[in-house]
Amino acid sequence: MRKLGMLLESIINDCLGLPPNFLKQFNDDRNWDFMAALRYFPASDTEKNGITEHEDGNSITFVIQDDVGGLQVRHNGQWIPVVPAQDTIVVNIADVIQV
Known part of the structure; x- marks a missing residue:
């Protein structure tokens, strides 16, 4: 699920036309991920x-x-x-x- 979340984060980033890794920089600490x-x-x-x-x-x-x-x-x-x-x-x- 973590890999899927990271892939979707990247796709959403691209679809919104944001700079590369823009969303990742706000969620780079994966310790806060939860399921x-x-x-x-x-x-x-x-x-x-x-x-x-x-x-x-x-x-x-x-x-x-x-x-x-x-x-x-x-x-x-x-x-x-x-x-x-x-x-x-x-x-x-x-x-x-x-x-």
Whole structure:
């Protein structure tokens, strides 16, 4: 996952037209990298599962959905469902990149 993160960081850097290794200089100390596996069970009629509306404070988030789905993104004030696609990983570019 670390190698994948570094590769995506480089690709994002290039796609944004930034100077070479611009993003790397802000994340060169890999000691702060972390990985968390979160699993949310499907909601039922009596309880909701998952997490509330939030922003990811890190750089890159990998989301692997099952066929139940539930992931949404906010765009222009509207919540848009991210339809699960088999064998795919959603890559979310988070707040640190925006800053």
